[in-house]
Amino acid sequence: MKTNLRVSIDRERCKGCELCIPVCPRHLLIMTAALNRKGYHVSETARTEECLGCLKCARMCPEAAIEILNIP
Numbered sequence: 001m002k003t004n005l006r007v008s009i010d011r012e013r014c015k016g017c018e019l020c021i022p023v024c025p026r027h028l029l030i031m032t033a034a035l036n037r038k039g040y041h042v043s044e045t046a047r048t049e050e051c052l053g054c055l056k057c058a059r060m061c062p063e064a065a066i067e068i069l070n071i072p
Contacts, residue, residue, distance in 0.1 A: 005053040006069045007045040013065035016040040020057040020066060026050050029057060 021029045058066040
C-alpha cells in the first residue's frame with residue numbers, strides 16, 4: 001500500500017532508545033549500525049512508503065525526533 005506519508009527521523013535528536021520500533025503496526029522502523037554525532041545508534045524507516053500515518057512512533061519518541069510528513 002503506497003501513501004503520501006513519510007516518516008522523518010531527526011538523526012541527531014534520536015538517542016536509540018528503540019521505543020518507536022515495537023509500536024509501529026507496520027513494522028517499518030529499524031535500528032541502524034550508523035551512529036549520530038553523539039554516538040547513538042539511530043532508527044530509520046525500512047519501507048517508508050507504507051506508513052499509515054498513525055503517529056504512534058512520533059508519540060512514543062521521548063526526544064520528539066520523529067514526525068510524519070504528508071508529501072504532496
